[in-house]
Amino acid sequence: MSEMISFESALLGEKYYKIKHNSGLNVFVFPKEMTTTYGVFSVNFGGNVNEYLCNGERVIIPQGCAHFLEHKLFENEDGSNADDIFAYLGAYDNAYTSNERTAYLFSATDRVSEAIEQLLYFVTHPYFTMETVNKEIGIIAEEIRGCVDDPYDRCYMNMLGAMYFENPVRNEICGSEESISRITPEILYRCCEDFYTPENMVLALCGNVTPEAVLEIVDREIGKERRRFASTLESFDEPREVKCGFVEKKMPVGKPLFCIGIKDCAISASAFERYRRTEGMNILLHMMFSEAGEFYLDMLESGIVSPGFDSGYSSSAKTAYVMMSGESDFPETLLERIKEHISKCRREGLDRSDFEREKRCVYASYISDFDSTEDIAFALTSYAYDGVDLFEYPKIIESVTFEYVCELLDTVFDDECFTLSVIRPENK
């Protein structure tokens, strides 16, 4: 039988249900009185996967497969397209591929059960032919060209490429025009077979839904039989230092763009620890670099950065880094000033009242995530893969102490972990 557990938050006045379905599918249902119901059906398979083991066999796939598959699953065997069906229901549908995952989603204000049914159906019923695959190559090639022309995207990808030696996050999610030309229907079917099994997937719904009704649809669409998920990704050894400290490219931009990456290789196996580190790092970065800090004011007034200068910490099970990005006429100077500022903070210590203020902001930002069914469905999804309860987050925030943040300041930010990526205007 499927198991159902409920979680409640007195702070938020909200409740959700977690169901481990017979098939192995992880289902999350968050009833909420909103006009829009949002559903996300996702699989733990993304742009990072180029090589994996399945039942002892090593499989190598062309770069860009997960994203290609995302495009093709919308087409059904009878010639219909999921877009048409959702549009017919008055619903909106879309899909995203990230490094780690592929997510298919809908939002609907009406006929929600039918939309859930359709979502489960089209993602689990692949149909590809040589002809449909070849046609998609042209469309995705245009998408790739669009990314190649996007200076923000280039700046970011160059940063990842300079930061990592082995980590597949450095690869393009869409692949290249060359790699996608090697994709065949057989490869796509194989990826579905090896990754799109219920155990490796999450269904998250928020809005006008009940767990009972959802369960009934899942029983019907996915079936009750449990199928074994047998694929494992290749692990990689990533050195602590960055591959190279500086990368630049010329493009038609008005003003130089930069991404500063600071590699963090201390990644805990515990999701709670990783979340705690993420919040600790975000509070620390805010204390040092936010628009409420003297450093930003100094850089702004001396014309070294423009508004929009942003810093944040990004982390997943295998990848963690600080990124600071924006526009600057003097990115090298900015990098030096950032390093000096970090040394100064280490020397002089942090301010406890800054810490308290930033922690309050983190708390408010957590609460603000519960105003949209879209945000909730996505949060349920990412927490699900990490095995953390969404309502546990205030505890994680609480566990971030001033002392912990000071410790992060002393241990992250080694010189050999910095990289600077710049996109410079062509005619300068």
Add this chain to the structure above:
Amino acid sequence: MTEKIIKKDGALRFHVINTDKFKMSRLSFNFILPADKEKSPLTRIMLAVMMRGCEKYPSIVSINKRLDELYGATVSWRAVSVGERHIFRISCEILSNKYRLPEDKTDILYEVAKVILEILFNPRLDENGLLPESNFESEKKLAIDAIRSKINDQKAYSAEQCRRIMLEGSPAGISVEGSEEQIEGFTLEQVSENIQYFLNNSALECYYIGSDDADAVVSLVTDAFSKLNRSEIVLLGEEKALIREENSSIRETTKKMNVSQGRLNIGYTCGVVMSDEDYPAMNLFNEIFGGSSVAKLFINVREKQSLCYYCYSSYHSATGTVMIGCGIKPENREKAYAEIEKQLISMQSGDFADEEIETAKRTIISGARQIYDNPSALEAFDFRRILAGVSETSEELIEKIKTVTREDVVKMAKKVRIDTVYFLYGDGEEDGEEECDDE
């Protein structure tokens, strides 16, 4: 959900929408001025300088520190053009008092409103009544940088160029940002003197959407403005559609840049603005033509011909125009152009299924319902109608959409006339391989 409108003078209204649906609330100030080639960019710089600091909070850092104390309330501002008017909007996202930490008695909403009023009414002026020169110079430079950086996003850049060329010479074509040369020429005196003009002559529509009691904030704001010498401002006149003479030729512009993808943008006149009876039908036409991923343009230009990654049309109800954008390989320009024309002709001859009409109706209706899930969408829907001089709820719009017929859509398709073509392209060659220096 309850709504009340508090009217202070002819030109200040406060809309309070109380609802328990949201944990965050929204407070916003929409200052409305006629599009003015000189004054609008000046006002934009003025506001930017004012947001950098006031007497009580002299720097951007002290303002942000105060906002962080108020649970990280965010305050942002924008200057946008809507037809022949320019809107200067300050909006705040604020945690509802209900979620304050235990023991905290601060009225967060009231305190945030106080910060905004400090910024507006007590700017940092020296003995000569001038704003800080360093902030002024810095904002001038940033405004120029922002204009130069527009090419970074080629999809938006080419769409804007097409729109600019199309509306040139009409008040709706006046840029709220101004040109580089114009901004260079602004003086600190001009910008500082503009503050009084701005406060006294803008129509102001304020919104509060959230669960807190906003009475105190309404009084605070309306009292502050009633102390001014505000003129009776009537700005909410009729919106006018762009009209071109019958036999005028198509305006074509081609620009070469070092990019690999081409961007083709086409502007059409349609003559229908929001206050027109035809507005719901024109919406429906656009939805079927290029408004979604099941629309004619997407299906035919992208899916069937694989010519592009995106191809959309959007209907602009303040100017009575329909704009198309698509990203293509430069050599496919003629093919894409021909296919877009072909799709328009097929719409004009009624070559679309009843199912397409029904689907488009459901999509628009669903979108109109969704505004109740998002305070900024709720405000945008209402405010847009205020500007158009239309009183219409989303339920009323839904009812009108339901009654649109196939004949109406065909009639709309026939109103659509090609006007401007803008093409941005490169030679398709990627150059400048990235250099990676080991340090």
